[in-house]
Amino acid sequence: MRAFFxxxxxxxxxxxFWQVFTAPSEYRRVGLLMAAAVTGTIFYAMAMEGGTALxxxxxxxxxxxxxxxxxxxxxxAENKAATAKAKAEEAEEEARQERIRQMYKAVGxxxxxxxxxxxxxxxxxxxxxxxxxxxxxxxxxxxxxxDNPVYDAEMKKAQTEKP
Numbered sequence: 001m002r003a004f005f006x007x008x009x010x011x012x013x014x015x016x017f018w019q020v021f022t023a024p025s026e027y028r029r030v031g032l033l034m035a036a037a038v039t040g041t042i043f044y045a046m047a048m049e050g051g052t053a054l055x056x057x058x059x060x061x062x063x064x065x066x067x068x069x070x071x072x073x074x075x076x077a078e079n080k081a082a083t084a085k086a087k088a089e090e091a092e093e094e095a096r097q098e099r100i101r102q103m104y105k106a107v108g109x110x111x112x113x114x115x116x117x118x119x120x121x122x123x124x125x126x127x128x129x130x131x132x133x134x135x136x137x138x139x140x141x142x143x144x145x146x147d148n149p150v151y152d153a154e155m156k157k158a159q160t161e162k163p
Contacts, residue, residue: 021028101119108115145151 021032025031101122105115105119
């Protein structure tokens with residue numbers, strides 16, 4: 001066991017290094033430069049990895065809709081405004097998509113391609129998708145909403161006013 005520790009001792013490693021380094025050889029300088037280049041490359045790669053500091057803490061954004069002291073009327077007004085904005089954006093996007101569809105239809109008509117059937121099929125698919133999404137939303141709301149006669153009356157009133 002002593003022979004093993006004698007061969008791996010730091011003193012023995014330094015003595016071996018000095019003997020090899022001081023021995024006359026035509027490749028001594030090249031070997032030294034290559035060893036320094038490899039070692040320097042490894043240290044440079046480790047330095048470029050970063051990680052010298054802790055990451056920045058996350059930035060917290062507080063929503064003004066969750067402020068304390070709001071009345072139910074303020075909450076309802078904010079919800080109605082947000083819903084109207086979302087519906088307006090959705091209608092604007094649908095109008096943009098319809099303009100694109102009309103352009104494709106005009107190109108198809110000009111080139112002699114039958115576009116009416118494809119347009120009607122697409123319209124039916126979009127309507128079926130809207131109904132499916134609306135049914136899924138209603139299912140989620142029915143599952144998680146508590147009975148609210150005021151809300152139910154407003155929904156019935158809004159549905160009867162819808163053309």
